[in-house]
Structures are given as structure tokens and as C-alpha cells.
Amino acid sequence: MTSISSLGSVIEIGTLNTSSFPSIINAYSKANIIIVVDENTHDLCLEYLITNFPDLERAEIILLPNGEENKVMEVCMQVWNAFSEYGFGRGDLVINLGGGMVSDMGGFLASVFKRGMNFINVPTTLLGMVDAAIGGKNGIDLGPYKNQLGTINNPKGVFVDTSFLNTLPEKEFYNGYAEMLKYGLIKDTSLFEVLKDFKKEADFHRLDIIERCIRIKVAISDNDPYEKGERKLLNFGHTIGHAIEGYFLAKNPVDHGYAVGLGMCAEAYISMLRGLLSKDSFQRIQALLAKTYPIINFSNQDIDGMIALMYNDKKNESGKIYSVLLSDIGAATYHNELSEKEIFDSFHHLSMLSTSLN
Numbered sequence: 100m101t102s103i104s105s106l107g108s109v110i111e112i113g114t115l116n117t118s119s120f121p122s123i124i125n126a127y128s129k130a131n132i133i134i135v136v137d138e139n140t141h142d143l144c145l146e147y148l149i150t151n152f153p154d155l156e157r158a159e160i161i162l163l164p165n166g167e168e169n170k171v172m173e174v175c176m177q178v179w180n181a182f183s184e185y186g187f188g189r190g191d192l193v194i195n196l197g198g199g200m201v202s203d204m205g206g207f208l209a210s211v212f213k214r215g216m217n218f219i220n221v222p223t224t225l226l227g228m229v230d231a232a233i234g235g236k237n238g239i240d241l242g243p244y245k246n247q248l249g250t251i252n253n254p255k256g257v258f259v260d261t262s263f264l265n266t267l268p269e270k271e272f273y274n275g276y277a278e279m280l281k282y283g284l285i286k287d288t289s290l291f292e293v294l295k296d297f298k299k300e301a302d303f304h305r306l307d308i309i310e311r312c313i314r315i316k317v318a319i320s321d322n323d324p325y326e327k328g329e330r331k332l333l334n335f336g337h338t339i340g341h342a343i344e345g346y347f348l349a350k351n352p353v354d355h356g357y358a359v360g361l362g363m364c365a366e367a368y369i370s371m372l373r374g375l376l377s378k379d380s381f382q383r384i385q386a387l388l389a390k391t392y393p394i395i396n397f398s399n400q401d402i403d404g405m406i407a408l409m410y411n412d413k414k415n416e417s418g419k420i421y422s423v424l425l426s427d428i429g430a431a432t433y434h435n436e437l438s439e440k441e442i443f444d445s446f447h448h449l450s451m452l453s454t455s456l457n
Contacts, residue, residue: 101310105317106324108253110233112310115221115260116151123192123219123256124154131191132158133182135205138165140197143266144223148196158194159185163204167355168348170204170240172248175211182212189213195254198224198271199231199355203246206237210250219256223263225275225303226356229282229312232257234320234333243345244411251325259313261304272303273391274356277336279308281363282315284384285332288429290315295387331433334414335423336363338437339445341412342405343395353395360392364452365445370424372441380428385452394453402446406439 100113111118124132132155136145141162149155161178163169193216195205202220209218220232238249264272276297283291290311297303316333323330340355340362347353353361367384370376397405409420420442424435 101306103310103313103317105233105257106235106253106321108235108256110257110259110313110317112259112306112313114262115148115258118258118260119256120219120221120258121152124152127192128154131185131187132194133161133185133187133191134158134194134196135161135163135178135201135208136196137163137198137201139266140201140223144196144263147262148221155194159187163197163201167200167240167344167352170200172239172241175204175208175239178208179212182208187212187216189216191216192255193218195220195232196223198222198227199274202227202232203236203238203249206235206252206254207239207249210237210252215252218254219258220254221258221260221263224267225264225272225309226278227275228259228261228264228309229275230278230316232259233313233316235324240345243348243408244413245341245345247413259309261306261309264304269300270354272300273360274354276303276391277356277359277363279312280387281333281335281359282312284363284367284425284428285335285423285431286315286319286429287311288427291428295383329433331414332423332431334433335425335431336360336366338362338409338412338414338420338422339365339405339442342408345408346401346405357392360388361395361449364388364392364394365442365449366422367425368445368448369422369437369441370426372444373424375432376425376427380425384425384428389452389456394449394456396450396453397446402443405446406442409442 103110193209195202209216222228222232235251235253238246241247336359340359344358371381420437423433425431
């Protein structure tokens with residue numbers, strides 16, 4: 100069992116049975132326990148949790164509908180009304196059992212209700228384990244705008260048990276893989292070198308690599324919890340990636356990690372155009388991302404729509420679009436203002452790349 104401290108919470112990597120999870124459950128023996136799941140984790144993970152921890156048989160189950168399109172205030176209102184009907188209070192415990200959507204939304208639900216309930220995250224996806232469940236960011240979307248409403252509030256604990264990865268379809272690993280690659284690209288060249296050779300499912304179960312990614316996120320987010328400086332580095336690929344994800348949400352949804360993969364390719368391209376990133380390094384990055392994430396052929400109308408979304412991105416200031424850019428594999432700078440022309444050029448580059456690959 101590996102334990103990592105993060106701003107008053109604990110992150111434990113290992114089996115739930117050997118972690119402090121049972122003692123936390125026991126501490127709430129006289130309180131209410133609420134387990135937040137989505138349809139996938141309700142069917143694939145909940146039974147495992149309750150079977151191994153019989154004290155959870157009395158827990159109330161809150162079922163969220165699947166899909167990013169349901170990560171909205173309307174669903175939150177339904178859940179909060181249920182919390183009120185059940186008589187839940189600040190002394191009760193919320194367990195978020197799921198991937199990025201469940202930890203984002205479950206943390207938000209708990210943080211806001213009665214000005215704050217305690218919660219813990221049990222991530223069940225690779226994306227949740229290496230990114231979404233860690234760092235204290237909780238939030239929901241506002242229309243096509245990602246995570247526009249939210250809080251920064253750390254859970255009491257995050258329990259990373261990789262046995263849950265056995266429930267995932269193959270494509271889910273690549274949602275988490277995008278965030279893992281991001282850590283290598285912004286901070287750790289040797290991590291990128293390891294990740295680029297991932298080919299089989301067993302690679303994504305490697306505890307040493309999962310722990311390495313978690314430690315990078317904890318080090319950055321603990322140093323800058325409210326994203327005033329260095330934590331902005333964690334947005335690499337997300338300025339353009341969130342626009343892709345939001346724009347196509349109502350049309351042909353693109354999974355978060357896949358959108359971030361395209362966003363990283365586009366933002367690396369802009370880095371090269373500015374002379375910050377060498378052509379050789381860019382081509383290495385692009386080769387890996389292009390073979391991993393399906394490249395989209397964007398129309399001019401698509402690009403106009405995505406740029407419009409970027410102007411409303413929560414990371415922007417004074418009506419300007421900012422992004423993280425690379426200076427090398429393993430090194431990046433934040434707060435770089437992007438011009439519309441650079442963004443257009445990056446999308447056109449992806450479109451041409453899509454045509455050449457097909």
C-alpha cells in the first residue's frame with residue numbers, strides 16, 4: 100500500500116481491503132453513507148464494493164445517468180432534493196464510485212449541499228485514478244462549456260484500487276492515457292518515453308506508472324491549489340480539447356481523453372509554429388497521438404464554433420484565449436495568448452492530417 104498526502108487528504112494506492120477505507124466506513128457507523136454511481140459503475144462495480152464491505156449494505160445509492168451531457172445543474176437539483184428527502188446532513192459521508200464524471204459531479208454535490216459534506220473518491224477508470232479524482236476540483240458543465248460551475252475542495256481520501264480497471268472496455272484506457280501523456284509532455288521526459296511504448300492492456304495497469312502520474316499531479320496542484328500559476332500547466336491540451344468536446348457534445352460526442360489527445364496535438368503544433376518546440380519533437384508527439392486518437396476533419400464552420408466556445412473558457416482572462424505551450428518534451432509554459440489565426444491553422448493542420456491518414 101502506497102500512501103500520498105495531499106492538502107489534508109490521503110491518496111492510497113493498493114487494494115481497498117488493505118487501505119484505510121474500512122476504518123473510514125467504520126467511523127461513519129452512526130451516520131448516513133451515500134454511494135454515488137453512474138449506470139456503468141452501478142452494474143459493474145457496486146456489487147464488489149458492497150460484497151467486500153457489508154457495512155455498506157445500508158448505504159443509500161444515488162444513480163447518475165451516464166454521459167457528459169448529464170453533468171449539469173438539472174441533474175444536481177434532482178440529487179439535492181433526494182438528499183433533503185433522505186435527511187442527509189453535514190455529518191454524513193458521500194462515496195463517489197466511478198470515473199471522471201462521477202468524481203467531478205459527486206464532489207460538487209457533496210461540497211455544495213448544506214455548505215459541505217465529507218466525501219471520498221473511489222475511482223474506477225484510469226482517467227479517474229491518474230487525474231479527475233485527485234486535486235480537489237469538482238464541477239459540472241454549463242451547456243457546452245466544460246466545468247463552468249464548481250468548487251475546489253479536497254476529498255477526505257482517494258482510494259486507487261486497480262482491480263476496477265478490469266471492468267473497463269479498451270477505449271476507456273485511452274481516456275486516461277491522454278492525461279498520462281500530458282504529465283510526461285509538461286513535466287517528465289522519461290515518463291513520456293515509457294508511455295509511448297504502451298501497447299497492451301497490462302501496460303495500463305502498471306502501479307508504478309499510475310503512482311508516478313499521481314505524484315506529478317499532487318506536486319503541482321498542492322503547490323498551487325487555486326490555479327494562480329503552475330497548476331495551469333495541467334491544462335495542456337485542454338484549451339482546444341475542451342472546445343472539441345463541448346462543440347461535438349450535441350452532435351457526435353467525443354470522449355474527454357480523445358478530445359484532449361487532439362488538443363495536445365494542436366497545441367504542440369502551435370508550439371512548433373512559434374519556434375518554441377523543435378520540429379523533430381513535434382513530429383514524435385504527433386506520430387504517437389495520431390496513431391492513438393482518431394483525427395477529425397474539421398470544417399470552417401466547426402472551427403468558428405469551437406473558437407467561440409474558447410472565448411468563454413474558464414481559463415481565459417480579459418476576453419483572450421490562453422493556452423499551455425511546449426518548449427520541449429517534458430517542459431512547458433502557461434498563460435500563452437493564442438491568436439485566432441494560430442487556432443485556425445492548428446485545426447486545419449489536424450484536418451489535413453486526417454485526410455493524409457485516410
